[in-house]
Amino acid sequence: MGLLWPSVALANFYDVELAYHVDDSLQQSAAQVQALPESAWRSNGSRNLSLGYTQAAVWFRIRVTSLAAFPQEGLLEIGYPVLGSLRIYQTEHLRDHTLAPLELGAERPFSQRLIRHRNFVLPLNLSSGESTEWLVRVETKTSMQFPITMHDRAVFEDEEQSRLIAHGVYVGVVLAMLAYNAYLLIALRDIVYLWYIGWMLTFAGFVLTIGGMSYQWLWPNAPSWNLTALPMLLSLATLCGVLFMSSLVQLQAHSRWGWRMSRVLVALQLTLALGALVLPYKLAILMAIGGAVICMLGVMFLAARLAVQQVATARMFLMTFSVVVLAGCLLAASKLGWLPASRWIDHAPQISSALEMLLFSIVLAARMEAERKLREQTQRDMLAQHVQWKAELETKVAERTDELKQLNHSLAKLSRTDALTGLFNRRYLEECIDTELARSQQEGLQVALYMVDIDHFKRLNDTHGHAAGDVCLRAVAQRLLACTRPGQDVLVRWGGEEFCLVALWADTRQAADMGEQLRAAVCDAYIEHGALQMKASVSIGLAVGSPRTRLEMLDLQQRADESLYAAKALGRNRCVCATLPSGLGSLLPA
Numbered sequence: 001m002g003l004l005w006p007s008v009a010l011a012n013f014y015d016v017e018l019a020y021h022v023d024d025s026l027q028q029s030a031a032q033v034q035a036l037p038e039s040a041w042r043s044n045g046s047r048n049l050s051l052g053y054t055q056a057a058v059w060f061r062i063r064v065t066s067l068a069a070f071p072q073e074g075l076l077e078i079g080y081p082v083l084g085s086l087r088i089y090q091t092e093h094l095r096d097h098t099l100a101p102l103e104l105g106a107e108r109p110f111s112q113r114l115i116r117h118r119n120f121v122l123p124l125n126l127s128s129g130e131s132t133e134w135l136v137r138v139e140t141k142t143s144m145q146f147p148i149t150m151h152d153r154a155v156f157e158d159e160e161q162s163r164l165i166a167h168g169v170y171v172g173v174v175l176a177m178l179a180y181n182a183y184l185l186i187a188l189r190d191i192v193y194l195w196y197i198g199w200m201l202t203f204a205g206f207v208l209t210i211g212g213m214s215y216q217w218l219w220p221n222a223p224s225w226n227l228t229a230l231p232m233l234l235s236l237a238t239l240c241g242v243l244f245m246s247s248l249v250q251l252q253a254h255s256r257w258g259w260r261m262s263r264v265l266v267a268l269q270l271t272l273a274l275g276a277l278v279l280p281y282k283l284a285i286l287m288a289i290g291g292a293v294i295c296m297l298g299v300m301f302l303a304a305r306l307a308v309q310q311v312a313t314a315r316m317f318l319m320t321f322s323v324v325v326l327a328g329c330l331l332a333a334s335k336l337g338w339l340p341a342s343r344w345i346d347h348a349p350q351i352s353s354a355l356e357m358l359l360f361s362i363v364l365a366a367r368m369e370a371e372r373k374l375r376e377q378t379q380r381d382m383l384a385q386h387v388q389w390k391a392e393l394e395t396k397v398a399e400r401t402d403e404l405k406q407l408n409h410s411l412a413k414l415s416r417t418d419a420l421t422g423l424f425n426r427r428y429l430e431e432c433i434d435t436e437l438a439r440s441q442q443e444g445l446q447v448a449l450y451m452v453d454i455d456h457f458k459r460l461n462d463t464h465g466h467a468a469g470d471v472c473l474r475a476v477a478q479r480l481l482a483c484t485r486p487g488q489d490v491l492v493r494w495g496g497e498e499f500c501l502v503a504l505w506a507d508t509r510q511a512a513d514m515g516e517q518l519r520a521a522v523c524d525a526y527i528e529h530g531a532l533q534m535k536a537s538v539s540i541g542l543a544v545g546s547p548r549t550r551l552e553m554l555d556l557q558q559r560a561d562e563s564l565y566a567a568k569a570l571g572r573n574r575c576v577c578a579t580l581p582s583g584l585g586s587l588l589p590a
């Protein structure tokens with residue numbers, strides 16, 4: 001710290017008196033001012049006079065007496081670099097009218113300065129006990145502040161090194177933060193970094209301009225721009241600050257009216273920034289300061305509201321922003337004389353804004369981290385949701401598949417079943433033929449194929465009605481089914497009043513016995529339909545053989561058909577077997 005802030009005790013080698021006189025007419029000459037009585041001069045004992053904004057010319061009288069016991073090489077520093085026009089006279093030279101006054105000021109090019117420094121610095125060499133007096137006429141559009149310091153030249157140069165290091169550190173921090181955030185802006189494409197960069201640039205520009213550094217280093221030959229830049233940079237910095245805060249805390253998402261209010265503040269600052277180009281400096285800077293104060297209060301109010309609503313970034317913003325506000329208050333208190341002057345306080349804008357930039361970077365990093373965590377959590381939630389949905393979908397698909405299977409099964413069953421009798425249909429028999437052929441061959445059994453036809457069914461239908469016919473069909477089907485061996489014989493409704501049975505037997509006799517059983521089962525008992533009692537009989541054509549192929553099976557079926565015709569021709573209610581040695585003939589009488 002000793003390096004940056006060396007002691008100023010050497011200033012005590014000089015006795016400095018400062019007084020001022022206000023020339024409202026703007027016409028008084030240096031000689032007239034010098035001739036003024038002592039009562040025309042005012043002084044409050046301070047070396048830092050602040051007279052606010054004035055149209056008048058103010059004459060400052062500086063008396064310096066060396067207290068040192070040896071000759072002193074000194075420098076007089078007027079520490080307010082934005083003063084517009086200074087005309088400096090050394091009183092002992094006033095009688096010599098050939099000597100022109102020294103002209104300085106922010107309205108003149110930087111190159112006119114005696115010593116190239118952001119403040120106005122004059123060399124002042126005094127021998128032991130020697131006194132000198134200076135008259136400085138100041139006219140300025142800025143506030144009339146006149147802080148003076150007498151320095152020992154060696155100490156001043158030493159201190160200047162420290163100041164340059166401090167400025168260098170500040171500019172270095174700003175540049176590093178700019179580069180870092182420009183990288184983040186490009187990498188993350190998050191607009192908040194653009195406003196942050198804008199705020200850093202304009203705020204650092206404002207701090208450097210008010211400290212005279214911009215004029216010295218950036219635009220030394222543009223004195224009028226220097227005055228325009230100050231209010232403009234202040235308004236632009238405030239504008240970027242509002243946009244940064246609004247984007248950082250996602251104001252639009254959290255508070256509609258807060259967001260609208262921030263847009264109003266932005267519009268105000270934009271107007272003020274453009275106004276700085278055309279308005280007189282005094283009006284522009286006062287409006288810019290007013291606008292900045294309004295925005296600062298507005299932004300803190302909005303951040304505080306969101307902080308109360310537990311918005312984490314708003315709380316972080318509020319804490320960080322308080323640092324700058326505190327620095328601003330310290331600076332103001334110091335300028336108003338409420339606090340003793342201190343180099344720390346003089347550099348408060350630089351220190352606080354550098355600190356602010358660092359802290360906001362931490363806030364942005366914390367925000368990035370929070371967003372990363374949120375993104376990861378969202379991904380985890382989505383993954384869990386996805387897994388759950390997948391499981392639910394799989395369960396549903398399995399359920400639907402089961403239902404479809406059952407439906408298919410039912411459909412298949414339906415497509416193979418006769419709706420009236422409940423027996424299998426002809427299609428089912430088609431499907432079974434291969435199995436039956438294979439089984440007969442494996443087990444060495446003969447295939448017996450029975451074609452069963454109800455006798456005079458048309459007459460029954462015509463006599464008792466179609467419904468009675470249906471009842472008869474169902475009863476015959478059940479009686480035939482009762483004669484079959486479950487799981488072995490295949491009985492189907494062939495069509496109309498006709499049935500077909502395929503059964504495997506060891507020999508023709510067994511097959512013929514079954515034919516007789518079928519015939520007898522049908523005609524043995526009445527079929528009842530309400531009060532009606534019907535008698536039914538069937539004719540059966542039987543063919544027995546050992547078919548190996550579907551074609552041979554078809555042949556067997558044709559022979560059974562022929563037997564059926566024969567049974568009908570022989571008088572019905574009988575079973576005729578095609579393979580009996582006696583050829584087509586009645587097995588049993590009706």
Ligand SMILES: Nc1nc2c(ncn2[C@@H]2O[C@H](COP(=O)(O)OP(=O)(O)OP(=O)(O)O)[C@@H](O)[C@H]2O)c(=O)[nH]1
Binds near residue numbers: 461467473495497568
């Ligand atoms: N009620 C009813 N009648 C049917 C059904 N399918 C066919 N029929 C009738 O069955 C009768 C068959 O008559 P036919 O082919 O002349 O035979 P049939 O009268 O039994 O004479 P034979 O066979 O020579 O003894 C027709 O009248 C058909 O309308 C059915 O599902 N229900």
